[in-house]
Amino acid sequence: MKQFIDFIPLILFFIVYKISPQAVDVLGHSFMVGGIYSATAMLIASSLVVYGVLYVRQGKLEKSQWLTLIACLVFGSLTLAFHSETFLKWKAPVVNWVFALIFAGSHFIGDRLLIQRIMGHALTLPQAVWTKLNIAWIVFFLFCGAANLYVAFTYQEFWVDFKVFGSLGMTLLFLVGQGIFLARHIHDADPSTQPSNKKRED
Incomplete structure (x- = not known):
């Protein structure tokens, strides 16, 4: 089961990526949903939630989970900062x-x-x-x-x-x-x- 926990953020990433890009208003602010960059933001956010919940429940994360989380944060952040999907690839x-x-x-x-x-x-x-x-x-x-x-x-x-x-x-x-x-x-x-x-x- 542990091997498949890493796929939860990936599946959410895939779902958002497949949405046709469109503007969504939230509390007076407009956000683009759909496409690679909003999907990358979802990947980062869902990874933080998934591994955060695991950390709270287990009191720790395995080294492989730390590596996956750190890689997601680093490559995902670079993708958003430079607006280039090459980093995520x-x-x-x-x-x-x-x-x-x-x-x-x-x-x-x-x-x-x-x-x-x-x-x-x-x-x-x-x-x-x-x-x-x-x-x-x-x-x-x-x-x-x-x-x-x-x-x-x-x-x-x-x-x-x-x-x-x-x-x-x-x-x-x-x-x-x-x-x-x-x-x-x-x-x-x-x-x-x-x-x-x-x-x-x-």
Whole structure:
């Protein structure tokens, strides 16, 4: 479920983006609603609300959530300040590549791989399987970053659709694949499936 919380602001961003630009009067002030810039403002505001609520309820945010929030604030603010959507186009690639770097760094820093720290409380797996799983996450984030960058600057009319539904689809497919992978290997660490070394009594 945590993986999909990040998509709430993105979905709201998509909805506002798809609205035909129009002026809306609020308390005597006129605001433009619809299009990339009002959608960016919605992305920033909804991210602050979503992660603010999580922070109040949990008393903290995970590092990945802090990274996502900070990236949203930085790239979203630059988009509005310079009135250029180019900054927002770089948000998804940069965030994905930073995640890939963090997962890769756990191979050299710390006593456990990052995926093992995240899922180790719920699963017991052979170390070789944890390594493969961590590498899979690195490849996934590298691919997502590259895909977002390619679509954003090559198919500009579709980049917002891909940013939301393409990223969501890739995440769902990867999690399904991870589930299948774990189902094949989880028994390797189950003591009940290991051969017994106990000698049979005559």
